[in-house]
Each structure stands twice: as C-alpha cells, then as structure tokens.
C-alpha cells in the first residue's frame with residue numbers, strides 16, 4: 001500500500017493524560033484552519049461503585065471550546081480493553097464524525113458472543129459514522145489524514161496519520177515500553193510484528209503519539225517519540241530484533257499478564273462505539289460480568 005504521507009504538514013497536537021488508565025487522548029488541530037480531531041477519548045468510571053462520569057471528556061470539550069476549534073472527527077484507534085470511550089458524549093456536545101477500523105465487526109462478533117448479547121446488539125459497525133479501510137483518507141480542515149490497518153493487538157487496530165503526526169494506538173509503546181500485548185481474542189503476535197514494521201516504514205522524522213504510557217523504571221510519563229527513535233531503541237522490536245525473537249518474547253510475556261482491570265466494562269461499552277448498554281424495561285442500565293468467559 002502506498003500511503004499518502006505528507007511531512008510538510010505539522011498539526012498542533014495536545015495530549016491529555018488520564019492517570020486512572022494511563023491513556024493519552026489527543027486533540028489534533030489542522031495548522032491551516034480551526035478544524036480538529038479528537039483521538040481516543042476517555043470516560044471516567046469507578047467500577048467498584050458502578051459509577052461513570054465525564055471529567056476527562058469535559059476537559060477535552062472545554063479545550064475545544066476555549067480555542068474556538070471545530071471538531072470534525074472522533075477517532076478510535078481500536079476497541080480499547082482498558083478504558084471506556086467518551087466519543088458519543090463528546091459528539092453530542094461538539095458534533096463530528098466517529099470512526100474506527102472496518103474490522104470492528106469481527107470484534108463485535110467475538111465479544112457479542114462473550115457477553116451473550118441479543119440481536120439488538122448490531123454487529124455491523126453501524127454504531128460508527130465511518131469504518132476505515134487500510135489507506136482510506138479523510139480531511140481535518142485542509143489536512144489530508146489517512147488510516148493504516150495495523151492488526152495484531154486487536155483485529156480492528158488502525159494507526160491514524162495526520163501530516164507529520166501518527167497516532168499509533170496500541171501497536172507501539174515508547175521505546176523503553178516496547179509493545180502492547182497480543183493475546184486478546186483476535187490478537188496475534190506475528191501479525192502485530194508485521195503491523196509494527198508498517199509503522200516503522202513511515203518516514204524517520206514522523207512524530208509518533210502513544211495511546212498509553214506507564215512510565216517504565218520510574219521515569220516521568222511521556223507520549224511522543226519518532227519512527228527513528230523506535231527503530232533504534234524500541235526494546236521489543238528495535239535494533240534489528242527479528243520476528244521470531246518478538247513472537248517468542250511477546251507470547252511468553254502475555255501468558256503472565258493479568259487481564260486489564262477495566263476490560264469487562266470497557267469492551268461492553270467500546271464495542272457499542274462508546275454507548276452504554278441499553279436500558280432495561282425499568283429504564284436502568286447494567287453491565288454484565290461473564291464468569292470464566294474471558
């Protein structure tokens with residue numbers, strides 16, 4: 001695939017770190033207009049109490065309003081398993097189109113079964129305004145952006161490239177963080193390696209923005225690096241590590257990882273495009289916990 005990379009466009013990128021889930025949400029502004037996109041927003045949840053709130057999303061909304069920006073796109077890099085998306089909440093207040101990778105339908109099918117959803121849960125991606133295919137382009141103001149299909153962590157993962165900034169989702173972490181796990185249903189370490197190579201084939205100077213950072217070895221939280229830095233120093237895939245090395249390491253490591261704390265609420269909300277499960281006949285909403293289902 002020949003991607004329409006344009007390193008001459010430098011969008012303004014503002015990161016918002018959510019300490020509860022170590023997620024970074026981004027507001028990306030077209031340099032030539034007031035148009036912007038939001039990548040990977042977060043809804044707050046106190047899972048123990050079954051309580052949701054929108055402080056993090058309200059911070060994004062306040063920034064967009066204070067800067068006088070026009071929100072054109074809400075991008076989900078994938079169906080997150082560690083935090084809940086606030087995209088519909090933000091969309092209701094600011095407008096914009098909600099987009100995710102076309103393979104969301106595969107993810108919906110898998111988790112529709114895990115959560116024993118009925119036919120009212122549509123598995124056709126219709127909760128989203130746009131299902132991106134590999135290489136699809138879209139506009140944020142005058143800036144042409146494109147999606148790269150990067151499966152491996154999940155089947156629907158996409159990296160979104162806007163000018164000289166790429167939002168890598170959970171393909172890569174910072175060089176000292178390595179890569180994301182590949183053991184969720186539909187994940188695959190060898191596929192993830194190939195997808196990472198696609199990201200690393202972007203120009204060396206491409207700015208890469210992480211979806212997560214955990215501050216390994218006590219360093220402060222960071223979320224921006226470059227293709228050159230990742231190629232040289234990524235502890236899982238940099239400095240000439242082979243696919244074989246990666247698959248062996250990733251598989252052994254994943255076998256020892258606990259499930260993310262918020263995987264059960266996250267999947268049920270995010271597979272619906274960030275909508276909450278429907279109300280029951282009394283107008284109440286519930287999340288399910290499948291026993292031994294994950």
Ligand SMILES: [Fe+2]
Pocket residue numbers: 078079080081082153170180
């Ligand atoms: Fe993820």
